[in-house]
Amino acid sequence: MAAPAVGGIGIANLPNQRHKIVAKRGAHFTIMVVGESGLGKTTLINTLFSTELSSSKNYSRRHVKQLDKLTEVEIIKAELEEKSFKVKLTVIDTPGFGDYVNNRDSWSPIIDFIDDQHETYMRQEQQPQRGEKTDLRVHACLYFIRATGHTLKPLDIEIMKRLGTRVNLIPVIAKADTLTQGDLANFKQRIRAVIAAQNIRIYQPPIDPEDTQSAEHARLLADAMPFSIIGSTEDVQTADGRTVKGRQYLWGVAEVENENHCDFRKLRSLVIRTHMLDLISTTEESHYENYRQAQMETRKFGEPKVKKLDNPKFKEEEEGLRRRFTEQVKAEEARFRQWEQHLIAERDRLNKDLELAHSAVKQLEAELDNLQVGYGRGSQRR
Amino acid sequence: MATRKKGVKKGVQFTVMVVGASGTGRTTFVNTLCETGVLEHKVNDNPETAHVEEGIRIKPVNIELEEDGVRIALTIVDTPGFGDNIDNEFAFQEILGYLEREYDHVLGEESRIKRNPRFRDNRVHALLYFIPPTGHALREIDIELMRRLSPRVNVIPVIGKADSLTPQELKGFKKRVMEDIEHYDIPVYNFPYDIEEDDEDTIADNSELRALMPFAIVGSEDEIEIDGQLVRARIYPWGVVEVDNPKHSDFSRLRSALLNTHLTELKSLTHDVLYETYRTEKLSRTVHSEQDSSMLPEDLASQGMRLKEEQLRREEEKLREIELKVSREIQEKREALLAKEESLRNLESRLAAQGLNADF
Numbered sequence: 001m002a003a004p005a006v007g008g009i010g011i012a013n014l015p016n017q018r019h020k021i022v023a024k025r026g027a028h029f030t031i032m033v034v035g036e037s038g039l040g041k042t043t044l045i046n047t048l049f050s051t052e053l054s055s056s057k058n059y060s061r062r063h064v065k066q067l068d069k070l071t072e073v074e075i076i077k078a079e080l081e082e083k084s085f086k087v088k089l090t091v092i093d094t095p096g097f098g099d100y101v102n103n104r105d106s107w108s109p110i111i112d113f114i115d116d117q118h119e120t121y122m123r124q125e126q127q128p129q130r131g132e133k134t135d136l137r138v139h140a141c142l143y144f145i146r147a148t149g150h151t152l153k154p155l156d157i158e159i160m161k162r163l164g165t166r167v168n169l170i171p172v173i174a175k176a177d178t179l180t181q182g183d184l185a186n187f188k189q190r191i192r193a194v195i196a197a198q199n200i201r202i203y204q205p206p207i208d209p210e211d212t213q214s215a216e217h218a219r220l221l222a223d224a225m226p227f228s229i230i231g232s233t234e235d236v237q238t239a240d241g242r243t244v245k246g247r248q249y250l251w252g253v254a255e256v257e258n259e260n261h262c263d264f265r266k267l268r269s270l271v272i273r274t275h276m277l278d279l280i281s282t283t284e285e286s287h288y289e290n291y292r293q294a295q296m297e298t299r300k301f302g303e304p305k306v307k308k309l310d311n312p313k314f315k316e317e318e319e320g321l322r323r324r325f326t327e328q329v330k331a332e333e334a335r336f337r338q339w340e341q342h343l344i345a346e347r348d349r350l351n352k353d354l355e356l357a358h359s360a361v362k363q364l365e366a367e368l369d370n371l372q373v374g375y376g377r378g379s380q381r382r
Numbered sequence: 383m384a385t386r387k388k389g390v391k392k393g394v395q396f397t398v399m400v401v402g403a404s405g406t407g408r409t410t411f412v413n414t415l416c417e418t419g420v421l422e423h424k425v426n427d428n429p430e431t432a433h434v435e436e437g438i439r440i441k442p443v444n445i446e447l448e449e450d451g452v453r454i455a456l457t458i459v460d461t462p463g464f465g466d467n468i469d470n471e472f473a474f475q476e477i478l479g480y481l482e483r484e485y486d487h488v489l490g491e492e493s494r495i496k497r498n499p500r501f502r503d504n505r506v507h508a509l510l511y512f513i514p515p516t517g518h519a520l521r522e523i524d525i526e527l528m529r530r531l532s533p534r535v536n537v538i539p540v541i542g543k544a545d546s547l548t549p550q551e552l553k554g555f556k557k558r559v560m561e562d563i564e565h566y567d568i569p570v571y572n573f574p575y576d577i578e579e580d581d582e583d584t585i586a587d588n589s590e591l592r593a594l595m596p597f598a599i600v601g602s603e604d605e606i607e608i609d610g611q612l613v614r615a616r617i618y619p620w621g622v623v624e625v626d627n628p629k630h631s632d633f634s635r636l637r638s639a640l641l642n643t644h645l646t647e648l649k650s651l652t653h654d655v656l657y658e659t660y661r662t663e664k665l666s667r668t669v670h671s672e673q674d675s676s677m678l679p680e681d682l683a684s685q686g687m688r689l690k691e692e693q694l695r696r697e698e699e700k701l702r703e704i705e706l707k708v709s710r711e712i713q714e715k716r717e718a719l720l721a722k723e724e725s726l727r728n729l730e731s732r733l734a735a736q737g738l739n740a741d742f
Contacts, residue, residue: 036516037518038516059519059558062519063562101522102468104468146405147546150424151429154468157432158433177618177620178515178546180616180617190429197429197430198430198432248548249623251622251624252618252621252622253621258619326690329687329694336694344704346708347708351715354718364726
C-alpha cells in the first residue's frame with residue numbers, strides 16, 4: 001500500500017484495497033460446453049485448465065445411454081488455485097445433445113438449465129436473508145461446431161440463436177486438425193457469414209478506445225472467431241525434439257499451443273487470461289438483468305415460474321404406453337374370439353353326439369316297431 | 383480372385399450407395415475412388431438459408447472404370463442431405479424406399495411374360511455408411527441406419543476423415559464400433575468365409591479385411607510431389623497424409639475389395655439372398671393382406687381405442703349370450719336325451735315283458 005501522494009487524501013488507494021479484498025475472496029466461474037459427442041469437449045476443458053477435471057469416458061456402460069434419446073446436463077465442480085488465488089470452477093457438460101435420429105427440442109434441457117440458474121439467483125435475491133447465495137449462472141458457453149468444412153447445420157443455428165440471447169456464446173471449431181489451412185479459412189468465413197445473416201449473438205470482447213494495446217488484442221480475438229481448436233493433455237515429442245502438448249500422428253505432431261496449428265491460445269486468453277472478468281460481469285450485468293426484466297414484466301413479485309411439462313422423452317413413453325395398451329386390447333380380443341370358437345366347437349360336437357344318439361334311438365324305435373308289427377301279426381295269426 | 387469377364391464391351395455393372403452426414407468425407411471419397419471429379423462438393427453459398435432443412439436427395443451417377451483389366455460400369459448413388467436435418471426420420475424412409483423400389487422393378491420385370499432385353503438392373507450391391515470420427519462409439523443415428531438398411535443391402539461401415547484420429551484412438555474406436563455392432567446384432571457385411579469350404583487364401587484375405595473393419599478412410603483430390611512421385615495426399619502444417627499409404631488409411635484395401643476381389647460376391651449376395659428375402663416377404667404379404675401397422679395420430683388413436691373398448695364390450699356381451707344359449711341348448715338336449723332314454727327303457731321293459739309272454 002503506497003503512501004498517499006503529496007497533496008492527495010488517499011482515495012487513489014481504493015483500487016489497491018479492492019484488489020486485496022478480491023484476492024482474498026477468490027472468484028467463481030461457470031463455463032458450459034455444448035456440442036455433439038466426440039467433438040473433444042472434455043479434452044478441451046482439461047487442456048484449458050491444465051488439469052483432469054473430467055475423467056476419460058467410461059465405455060463399459062455406454063449401452064445404457066446410447067438409445068435413450070435424451071440430452072443430459074452434467075455438473076462438474078473443481079477448485080483451482082494459482083499463486084494463492086482461488087477460483088471455484090464449475091463445468092457444465094451436455095452429453096447426448098445432437099446424437100439422435102430426431103434431435104428436435106434436444107436443446108430444451110440446456111436452455112432451461114441456463115434460465116433456471118438466472119431464476120434461482122433471482123429468487124435468492126428476493127429472499128429476506130440473502131447473504132449466502134449459490135450462483136451457478138453460466139458465464140461462458142463454448143459451442144462446438146463439427147469441422148465439416150461446409151457450413152453451420154440447421155441444428156447448430158437453432159441452438160446458437162437461443163444460446164446467444166441468454167449467455168456469452170463463444171463458438172469453436174472442434175477437432176480442427178481435420179481441416180487443411182485453406183479449408184479452415186473458408187469454413188470460418190462461411191460460419192461468420194451465417195452468424196451474421198441469422199442474427200446469432202456471439203460474445204464480442206469489448207474494445208476500449210483509450211487503451212490501444214488491449215483494443216488491438218481484443219480485435220485480434222474477435223477476428224479469429226470461431227476459434228479452431230485442437231485439444232490434448234498429452235506430452236509428445238515433435239520432429240525437432242521439443243516436448244509439447246499435442247496429438248501425435250504418423251505424419252507429424254499437431255501442437256496445441258502453436259498459433260499456426262490452432263487458435264487455442266486465443267481461446268485461453270479470452271476465457272481466462274484477459275477476459276474472464278468481462279465474461280463474469282456481462283453475465284451478471286447484462287444477461288441476468290435482461291432475464292430479470294423480462295420475467296418481472298410478466299410475473300408478479302414472488303410468483304413462481306410456470307413450468308412446461310412438455311418433455312419429448314415423456315411423449316415417447318406416452319406413445320409407448322398407448323401402443324402397449326392397444327396391443328393388450330388386441331390380445332384380449334383374440335382370446336375372446338378363441339373362446340368363442342372353442343364354445344362353438346363344443347356346441348357342434350355336442351350337437352353331433354346328440355345327432356348320433358338321436359339316430360341310434362330312431363333305429364331302435366324302428367326295430368321295435370318292426371318287432372311289434374311282427375308280433376302283432378303273429379298274435380293275430382293265432 | 384478372378385472376376386468373370388462378362389460382356390467385355392459393356393463392362394461389369396456394379397452399384398454402390400454412399401450414405402453419411404455432410405462433412406464426413408463422402409464426396410471426396412467417391413472422387414478419390416473414381417480418380418476423377420464425379421460428384422460435386424456441397425455449395426454453401428447462401429448464409430440466409432442455412433437454417434432451412436433440406437430433405438435428402440438420392441442421385442445416381444454413372445461412370446466407367448477400369449480395374450485390373452476389367453471394365454466396370456459403376457453407378458454411384460449419393461445421398462446428400464442425410465443426417466443434416468434436426469429430425470432425420472424421413473431420410474431413413476427415403477433411402478429404404480429407394481432400395482425397395484429398385485427391388486420392385488426387378489420383381490416386376492421377372493414376372494413379365496415378355497421381358498425387356500434392355501432392362502437396367504439398378505439394385506444397390508453395397509452401401510458404404512460413413513461414421514463420423516468421434517472417437518467414442520456408435521451414436522443412435524448410426525445404429526438405427528445400419529440396423530434398418532442391412533436387411534435390404536450389404537452395409538459396409540467406414541470411418542470418414544479418419545486422419546483426425548491418432549493411431550491409438552483409431553484402434554480403440556474401431557474396436558468399440560465393432561463391439562456395438564455385435565451388441566445390437568446388426569448384420570453388416572463382414573467378408574464371410576467358411577473355414578471348412580474355402581481355400582486358405584480366401585480365408586486369410588477375408589479375415590484380414592474383417593479385422594480392418596470399419597475401414598478408416600482418408601480421401602483427397604489434391605496431389606503433391608513426394609520423392610519425385612505424384613501422390614494423392616492432404617497437406618497439414620504438421621505433416622502430409624498419403625491417401626494410398628496403407629499405414630495412413632485403409633482406402634486402397636477397401637477399393638480393391640469393392641471393385642476387384644469382392645465385387646462378384648457382393649452382387650451375388652444381393653441377388654441370391656437379399657433380393658430373394660425381399661421377394662418372399664413381398665409376395666407373402668400380398669397373399670395375406672397384412673394389417674396396416676402404421677402409427678395413427680394421437681386423436682385417431684384414442685378414438686380408435688374407445689371404439690375398440692366399445693367393440694370389446696359388445697363382443698363380451700355377445701359371447702356371454704352365446705354361452706347362455708349354448709348351455710341352455712345343452713340342457714334341453716340333455717333333457718330330451720333323458721326323456722328318450724326313459725321311453726327306450728319303457729320299450730325295453732315292455733319288450734322284455736312281451737318276450738316273456740311270447741315264450742309261453
